[in-house]
Amino acid sequence: MALSPLTRHLFLGVAAAVSLALLSLICIPVAMAESIRVLLAQEAQFLDVRAEGALTLVTETGETKTLHAPIHLTARADGLHVDGRRILGGHVLIRSLRNNLTLVVGKEGGASAGTPLPISGNVRVSRKGHALAVVNQVDLEEYVKGVVPSEVSSAWHPEMLKVQAVAARTYALYNKMLSAARDYDVVATIQDQVYRGRTGVDRRVEDAVESTRGIVVTHQQAPIYAAFSSTAAGPTEDAVNVWANKDLPYLKGVECPFDLESPYYQWKASVKIEQLEHNLRHQGFSVGTIATITPIAYSRAGRVARLRILHSGGETILRGEDLRKAAGYTVIPSTQFEVESIGADVVFAGYGAGHAVGLCQWGAKELAELGYSYNSILQYYYPGTELHNAALSQLMMPVIPTP
DSSP, X not given: OOOOHHHHHHHHHHHHHHHHHHHHHHTSOOOOOOEEEEEEEEEESEEEEEOSSEEEEEETTSOEEEEESOEEEEEETTEEEETTEEESSSEEEEEETTSOEEEEEBOTTSSOBOOOEEESSEEEEEEEXXXXXXXXXXXXXXXXXXXXXHHSOTTSOHHHHHHHHHHHHHHHHHHHHTOTTSSOSEESSTTSOOOOTTTTOOHHHHHHHHHTTTEEEEETTEEOOOOEESBOSSSOBOGGGTOTTOOOTTSOOOOXXXXXXXXXXXXXXXXXXXXXXXXXXXXXXXXXXXXXXXEEEEOTTSOEEEEEEEETTEEEEEEHHHHHHHXXXXXXXXXXXXXXXXXXXXXXEEEOBSOOBSEEHHHHHHHXXXXXXXXXXXXXXXXXXXXXXXXTSOOOOOOOOOO
């Protein structure tokens, strides 16, 4: 696909400006001492921990036990139990002597379990009433290796894998610098970025992470809020149109005619109207029987900013993102839609997938295949930013915009 002269000029300018700055960063391999706390589960009914060989368990009181894997953890009325025995204190830290663990998290109801999750690092298990909170404390680079194949295909172009690695690392570091008051830094789901431990980590992923080790995207020497989503299907979005408290200079919309090959570029979806009404009420909107849903305001990039819902109780105005949340983020992939019809079902037709703020993953894939470097791609989607090696630079605390 041919790029416009303007777009080509932007890329060439960005690549030239950053090349000298990056040279000193990427030629010096530096090991990072950073770790990240990843919330794997917040209300687990049980946790099975498997490993090769013995496990070390450290209780809240400082007592250290050596146990043979597997072990089974539950929360009961009288405290935290390991293999049926009560442990003093409200949490335990579990380590493998061989630095590898496999976790099986019990889902709500206690009868079913999730897919085994192989992880590096340690796991901290805390009792939260009759449930367990499970946090993986892992080296930052190992965490990034777990995010990359969970967010994109490891078969994608190597430069795109580097793009994803740097964005994931930056996002994690940004959140870590602001999460001191919490028991975790990031959540292992789309609430932050998807992380599945060592699942899917192959040589291509390892190479992408190691070749960008420590490199983060910064603005005014602070890690940025490195938002990304699947498919913009048009210009990317200003962050303030999605999150009112994130009016950030580096999260302004840019042209993105690069993601035409995405399977999410164009879509159609339907939602049962009774389910939509129920979900809107659950979100706090006073909605009766819906008669019409009409977009009334659009963002500069052409996405639905606000809608008017006429219903048996009157009129309700809500944001496009509120409707997405009510219908389900995977049901209505983006706010770039129109309402085709309303009956027993509401039928939507639209373009793109995700909030479209910051990096467009399918757009970055195409640009990587066209020969652009990971640093030029990142600086295009995050305008006004620089790349720094976090191990060599004194990073500043991110500035949180006032809503």
